[in-house]
Amino acid sequence: MDVEERTSSSGYAKPPWIFKGSALYQIHLVKASTARAFIPKEFRLVEAFGYTLGGFFLASYDDSPAGVFDELVMIAGIVWNPPTSCAWAARVLVNSREACHHGRKEVGLPSQVARFSKKITAVPKRKRERAFGFLDTFGLGTTLSHPEDLMEVKVSEVDNAVSANICNIQIRSDVWGLTGCLRIRD
Template structure:
């Protein structure tokens, strides 16, 4: 089939948990060009997002996103995705080739809209138990995220409309999970999104990485030296 070009329109439902984590635990997961936003001394916000996109979506798949910190770069704010898993190979290819996201394949088991388990083979990445909405309201929201593609730092936006409700949840991340080192703990806030329409825009370059610019400057220096030697 192949993947569609951006923007992607996705429809379904999602559960998003918000966690207070130590900046020191996530610094190694964030490019040095990005500043981690602290909400308390030494603390930042991490987000775990689990979704199921169905009929009406450009691709149908489930997704797990781990954003270990909110970050900024030259006055621009957004999230950084360190881990992302889906159960559709076309989504893996599109995520990597359009947005530079480190998508991997995983298996999702949804249990009666009360629990989801995400696995890679025999390894459990996480499990999330969550409650039904008791009070919900329709809301439009937008946000941004950073990623990298080759030597470039990218940024892309997302907009969604959904029925939102605050619910209770319990997240379990086994020690063998690739993101266990974040020490997410239990969420202090969980949002359930029903009847969700999500549009993810194409990315744009916000900066060429230092390594790329340094390499270009180095090549320019070599050409200047060669020209000088040729005329000596």
């Protein structure tokens, strides 16, 4: 039996699309007043005590409808979209023109082309100064007790021949997908 490939007008297979790779999703509280600047007026912001959940999504795709690419999604907050809620992408940066086109035309994302650079460095062993609390008794404190690799991802927005640094993200490579730190640059 022949299976016919369904394609959209842009040449991509119709959804659902499959993206394979690794990702890190970090959420944090964002002031509702800050998030509203990025969310269209027709959507209701999900908030409590003046805050919503925002954050970022960093992914490195080995296989996707748009090929191999990296993506950074900056999430302004959570919006109510009946019958459920969803994260609102304030910015989407990708390092592939094909991925940018796919995001804009097929998904409706505000995708922009950016430059991603990745560097892995070893973090030297640090001594524990003293126990700080309950978690330290189980070796789960906040200081590092063994050497590890640190992955640094730098993202720069590209506008014609001009590029501007957007952020640096540092991730312990042994917990890729579980923890990270985002620093936004103006």
